Amino acid sequence: MVTRRFAALLAVGIPLPALLPAPWLSVAGVLVLAVLVAAADFALAGALARISxxxxxxxxxxxxxxxxVSLAVLNTGSRLLRLQLRDSWVPSAGASPARHDLRLAPAERSVVATTLTPVRHGDRAAVRVTLRSYGPLGVAYRQRRRGWNDRITPAWSxxxxxxxxxxxxxxxKLARMRVIDGSVVARGRGHGTEFDVLREYVIGDDVRSIDWRASARHNDVVVRTWRPERDRRLVCVLDTGRTSAVRLGDAPRLDAAIDAALLLAVLAARADDRVDLLALDSTVRTRVEGGGHRTKVGRLIEAMAALxxxxxxxxxxxxxxxxxxRDRKxxxxxxxxxxxxxxxxxxxxxxxxxxxxxxxxxxAGVRDPAVSRLSQVTVATAADVHAAAxxxxVLTERDRIRDVLARFGATVVDTGPESFASHVADVYLLLKATGRL
Incomplete structure (x- = not known):
């Protein structure tokens, strides 16, 4: 294959024979000479088969x-290689730079780096490494078929x-959770608490928490302390259906739900509760069970990334x-x-x-801030009035749905994306503090 230099060579060489007595023969000679130069340059280009x-x-x-992500290129052949390398990724990976120019002596190794700035979560894969080997004049180059380039491309995601x-x-939120733990211990036993330790009685303790048998054994007044129950179970259910694709500002509704679920999972893991994940639409997309302790939160994050x-x-x-x-607890x-x-x-x-x-x-549902802004439009044009109405x-229907859900025994979180995760975490902390998990 030839490059733009070959076209430039023809553009410069063909007009010159027009000044000679036999221009057509001279033009043919220039064409033959250019083709011979390109053929020689192609023959001198290094073979691509000796690249690792x-x-x-x-x-x-x-x-x-x-x-x-770095790509190491090794010349295992015996000839100098003048390479142009194109490292292609899926568009959402945000890869740059796309091309690299290399000059590799025999047995020489070079490393090129590609910087990735993804614009979507999930798996972003490398597609193909395309190689071109140029001759010393840069007039012609060697390039193999796409299938060969696919075979030598190292897989990476x-x-x-x-x-x-x-x-x-x-x-x-963690500080509030520690305060809740301390206040429950000081307040004494309640619903959703379990025995913690015995300690000496101090002024202000509830006399009902005195353990008289333990006091007799220790020859001192001791009280029982209680703490919120651990190892409770939290199930985060992510709706990945069509309504989750609605964009709220710069991100879809699903991203706001994932953010809130991540905050909730980290809080529950720090509280020694068990966290499970279930994502579904017309089928179950992912299920993560037993992700309760801090070391297992990573499993939840990995599962959410692919949603x-x-x-x-x-x-x-x-x-x-x-x-x-399946669940009885x-x-x-x-x-x-x-x-x-x-x-x-x-x-x-x-x-x-x-x-x-x-x-x-x-x-928990995220409220579209654009709808809230439209409902408060004050400009008295006909279009604005219709949009506000x-x-x-839409907001009235949401309020009705929220009331129906509450009557059926559900706690409802309905707020904008900027405070959605915080409100969901506050509900968890309130249930934890009152022992209603």
């Missing part, structure tokens, strides 16, 4: 961050973890079968879904009484 490729670098990155903006409020919104309608009967058929079930009338009335509401009878249910109707 190897990758190394980052395997995971948080969405919004950058990762670096970057797992992009979902965005976790609520991580900034995690210290505040994407589906155009299918969510089948909540899958959730009912999963929780009612009472759990806190947090369902991240859209508080829209049609999916609620046809999907979740018929199953909610049975779920609420067995488990503590929280239904439509937005107000």
């Amino acid at each position: 490729l190897h990758r190394e670098g980052d395997r995971t990155v948080w969405l919004g961050g950058t990762a670096t 970057l797992r992009v973890l979902p965005r976790f903006p609520s991580r900034r409020i995690l210290p505040e 994407e919104a589906s155009p299918a309608e969510t089948d909540f009967s899958l959730l009912a079968r999963d929780l009612l058929r 009472r759990s806190l079930v947090v369902i991240f879904t859209a508080l829209e009338p049609a999916p609620m009335i046809e999907g979740l509401l018929p199953l909610l009484p049975a779920l609420a009878a067995r488990h503590k249910v929280v239904v 439509a937005a107000q109707r």
Whole structure:
């Protein structure tokens, strides 16, 4: 194959014979000479079959961050290689630079780095490494077929973890949880608490917490202390159906739900509770069980990273079968879904009484801030009035759905994406403090 230099060579050489007596023969001679030069340059280009490729670098990155993946190129042949290398990734990986120019002597190894700035969470794979070997004049080059390039390309996939903006409020929530633990111990026994330790009586302790038998054995007044029960079960249910694809600002609704679920999972793990994950739409997309302790939160993050919104309608009967058929222990079930009338009335509401009878249910939905802004438009044009009326109707229907869910025994979280994760965590902490998990 020839390059632009070959075309430039012809562009310069062909006009010159026009000044000679036999221009056509001279033009033919220039064409033959250019073809011979290109053929010689092609013959002197190094063979691509003697190239070895190897990758190394980052395997995971948080969405919004950058990762670096290196590609090592080894010339195992006996000729000098002048290479142009194109390292192609899926577009959402944000790979740069796309091309690298290399000059490799025999047995020489060179490493090129590709910086990845993903724009979506999930697995972002390397597609293909395409190689071109140029001759010394740069007039012609060798390039193999796509199938050969696919075979020599080292497989690599970057797992992009979902965005976790609520991580900034995690210290505040952990501090509140420690305060709750201390206040429950000082207050004494209550529903949802278990025995902790014996300690000496101090002024202000509830006399009902005095352990008289232990006091007799220790020849001192000792009291029992209590703490919130550990090893409770939390089930995070992510709705990945069509309503989760609705964009709220710059991100889809599913991303806000994943952010809140991550904050909730980290809090529950720090409280020594067990955290399970269930993601579903028309089928169960992922299920992670036993992810309760801190070392297992990574499994939840990895599972959430691969989740994407589906155009299918969510089948909540899958959730009912999963929780009612297999689980007997009472759990806190947090369902991240859209508080829209049609999916609620046809999907979740018929199953909610049975779920609420067995488990503590929280239904968490993200409110679209654009709808809230439209409902408060004050400009008195006809279009603005109609838009405000439509937005107000949507909010009224959400309020009705929220009231119905509450009457069926569910706790409802309905707020904007900027405070959604915080409100969900506050509900968990309140239930933890009052012993209602």
